[in-house]
Amino acid sequence: MSESGEAIVRLRPAHRGDWDLIRSWLARPDIEAWWGPRSATEAEVNIALGSGHALSRIIEADGKPVGYAHAVDATIWGEELPDDLEPGTWDLDLFIASEEHRGRGVGHVALAKLKEEVFSTTLATFVCVFPSIRNERAVRAYEKAGFKWKRVWNDPLMGPSWFMIAERPAR
Template sequence: MEPAGQISLRPATRADFDLIRRWLARPDIQEWWGPVSATEAEVNMALSSGLAICRVIEAEGVPVGYAHAVDATLWGENLPDELEPGTWDLDLFIAAEDQRGRGVGQIALAKLREEVFATTLAVAVCVFPSVKNERAVRAYEKAGFRWQRVWHDPQTGPAWFMVARRGD
């Protein structure tokens, strides 16, 4: 496939929630992100929190996915014990099938990670891709994330706990 064109992240607002909900209801997105009720709640919490960066991913000005970065403490206590205080959790998906496999997710991830480190005091960022989603794991590795261990996500089951530290 052709490489991705101009990729940008714009602030997600409540006005975007219907579009994001439609994406979250799709089976392919649920396979990546988890059950729709849990993911809708996660996006709602992120959009309502002052401790989150919520973005719509655009390719050439067209919405193609969603991303957010959240101070991991927002998720409560059900996190790996070795999660360092000051770590932000990053999540994203590319909903537009024609944009997958073209580097859009990689670019969006790099931009979101850069924004977190430029605008917060985060010491690290983390991701929790399903052990079944090897494509995502490889993308995170390319983006500088390192495996810590397998962690049991209460919503989606076994997931890799992966971390990238500030300055890596």
């Protein structure tokens, strides 16, 4: 823990050896409600883990794995995304599996670190997220992290979802 009592959050590269842990998290009803149907999220994580156009990360708090995050060049998803998605946009997704670390800023810090990593290591012009309109906690967290609402998009798996973007910071 830091001197302020907050958890020290780190993103470490996720590997195939993390698959059993990630899969156990994806099987939980609370994670499915946050991130979507298990079969779809398992496929998404597998694509991210196997792609050179993705950053797959285990979220650690004080050295303990507490969640998963990835950033994916949105073109990897093919035709499944909104037509008005800007070229050079990366799609971000994350969840905090550890209930004791939810609501304590770990997700916010992890999202900021992931967003910063995308903009510092890729040519991404935007990052985007697609939280379900039913998931107000996620929407508020993304707003707090600097994402702006673009519009509602009908996600084929999750139904009506907010299409939210954050632009590359000016240097």
